[in-house]
Amino acid sequence: MLKVVLNDNKNNEIAIVIPLYNEEFVIEGVLKELKSMYPQFALIVVDDSSNDNSYSKACLEGIFLLKHTVNLGQGAALQTGIEYAIELGCKYVVTFDSDGQHDPKDIESFVNRLKMGDIDIVLGSRFLGKTQNMPISKRYLLKLSRMFTWLTTGLWLTDSHNGFRAINIKRFPNFEIKQNRMAHASEIINIIKTLEMRYEELPCNIRYSEYSMGKGQSMWNSINIVFDYFVGNLMK
Amino acid sequence: MIIIKLFLIIVLSIIFILFAFSTKKRTFQKLFVVFGYLVLVVFIVDPGYSDKVAHLFSIGTGKDLVLYIFAAITSLINIVLYIGSKGHDSAITKIIRENAKKDAKKCR
Numbered sequence: 001m002l003k004v005v006l007n008d009n010k011n012n013e014i015a016i017v018i019p020l021y022n023e024e025f026v027i028e029g030v031l032k033e034l035k036s037m038y039p040q041f042a043l044i045v046v047d048d049s050s051n052d053n054s055y056s057k058a059c060l061e062g063i064f065l066l067k068h069t070v071n072l073g074q075g076a077a078l079q080t081g082i083e084y085a086i087e088l089g090c091k092y093v094v095t096f097d098s099d100g101q102h103d104p105k106d107i108e109s110f111v112n113r114l115k116m117g118d119i120d121i122v123l124g125s126r127f128l129g130k131t132q133n134m135p136i137s138k139r140y141l142l143k144l145s146r147m148f149t150w151l152t153t154g155l156w157l158t159d160s161h162n163g164f165r166a167i168n169i170k171r172f173p174n175f176e177i178k179q180n181r182m183a184h185a186s187e188i189i190n191i192i193k194t195l196e197m198r199y200e201e202l203p204c205n206i207r208y209s210e211y212s213m214g215k216g217q218s219m220w221n222s223i224n225i226v227f228d229y230f231v232g233n234l235m236k
Numbered sequence: 237m238i239i240i241k242l243f244l245i246i247v248l249s250i251i252f253i254l255f256a257f258s259t260k261k262r263t264f265q266k267l268f269v270v271f272g273y274l275v276l277v278v279f280i281v282d283p284g285y286s287d288k289v290a291h292l293f294s295i296g297t298g299k300d301l302v303l304y305i306f307a308a309i310t311s312l313i314n315i316v317l318y319i320g321s322k323g324h325d326s327a328i329t330k331i332i333r334e335n336a337k338k339d340a341k342k343c344r
Contacts, residue, residue: 046336059343066336072329080333084340180329231322 012042014111015090017081018098019074020045024052026100026211031060034096037104044084045098046077054098064088074163075184079177082169091170097163103205110166110202120171120197123157124164124204134208145186148226153189157201161185164204172197182221183228190233244280248273272309 016034020027027045034043044064047055049071059065066080078095085093092114096102102124110122126134126142142161149160165188169175172195179187192199252273256266279286279302286298295301 061343063343064340065343066340068332068336070328070332072332076329076333080336083333084337087337178326180325231318 012085012088012090014038014040014092014094015042015044015081015085015088016094016096016107017078017085018043018045018096019048019077019081020050020054020058020098021048021071021074021077022050022052022054023098023100024050024054024057027054027098028057028060030098030100031058031063033104034107035060035062038107041094042085042088042090044081044088046081046084048072048074048077073179073181073184075177075182075187076180078184082167082175082177086169086173091168092166093169094166095163099211101206101208102164103207106164106202106204107166110164110204113200113202114166114168118198119200120168121192121199122166123159123199123201124162125157125159125201126162126204126206127158128201128203134206138208149186149189152186152229153193155189155193155199157189159201160189162204162206179228179232181228182225183232186225186229187232241280245277248276248280 016038018030018034023030031043031045034041039062042064043062044066045058047058047065047067049068055065055067064084066084068077068080081095082093092111094107094110096104096107106124110124113119113122142159145161146157146159150156163185167175175191175195177184177187177191191197252269255269256273279298283298286301288298290296290298290301293301295304
């Protein structure tokens with residue numbers, strides 16, 4: 001199955017967009033793993049003005065490397081990567097976190113599902129897959145965000161804040177993330193509803209480590225996310 | 237007391253000049269600023285008027301009225317500034333994004 005996907009990826013048909021911010025210890029490993037598994041995919045890394053050596057560590061052979069000169073946020077980095085993928089002529093875009101939490105093996109099933117043509121966006125769900133070491137607080141926080149998503153968009157998802165997605169960007173070139181920071185996750189669900197995109201959730205494995213948990217979202221930041229989301233909607 | 241009143245009127249006049257003669261303001265905004273300026277000058281010169289206006293709106297005293305107006309204006313200014321900063325954010329994002337795409341490189 002994997003071979004079919006890889007051989008089909010002529011002229012950068014599939015791009016993996018990776019927003020990057022201060023991940024100098026893990027980014028090299030993440031990119032090497034992706035490169036070895038998907039050598040024909042366009043790997044687009046958008047460094048969001050990291051303070052460490054992430055930018056230079058991400059510069060591996062064949063990687064498309066972009067840099068924000070000012071830190072804008074993950075949502076902005078994703079949008080920059082998506083726009084660049086469109087410029088490269090990509091049809092499908094996979095969004096993938098740079099902290100090593102996502103499992104590259106899952107990309108195959110996401111892309112294959114998109115290629116069937118009856119779905120426009122595939123959303124990763126850690127509650128459908130094998131998630132390792134998820135703290136209880138995180139589990140409840142995600143359940144709350146699931147309720148929030150349902151209340152604001154009417155879509156009932158098992159996991160509304162997962163950075164692992166695959167999008168048929170050729171069909172939806174107007175897919176535009178306007179929320180620069182973390183509220184983009186909720187905004188994407190809103191975009192799905194507004195653009196009437198056909199969506200499906202697929203299991204994805206998340207590997208929680210001490211490193212990744214140390215960089216996770218705090219409860220206070222969740223309040224900021226909700227605030228950003230509402231203000232962003234009001235100002236549309 | 238007169239010195240304090242003079243000081244307040246001078247400060248208010250400086251703020252008025254800055255706001256009223258800003259080229260970006262629309263006519264109704266300028267009229268609103270002129271009206272606000274005149275009302276505040278009257279209140280400073282004769283605080284008794286603020287009591288009368290307060291009674292018209294069933295607000296305790298003129299001091300309460302001034303406090304409410306101050307709170308309302310401060311909140312409004314905060315909202316206007318926040319919306320303005322968001323607009324700048326959007327413009328800055330666009331510029332940074334275009335530069336990032338223009339300077340994109342394929343590592344070798």
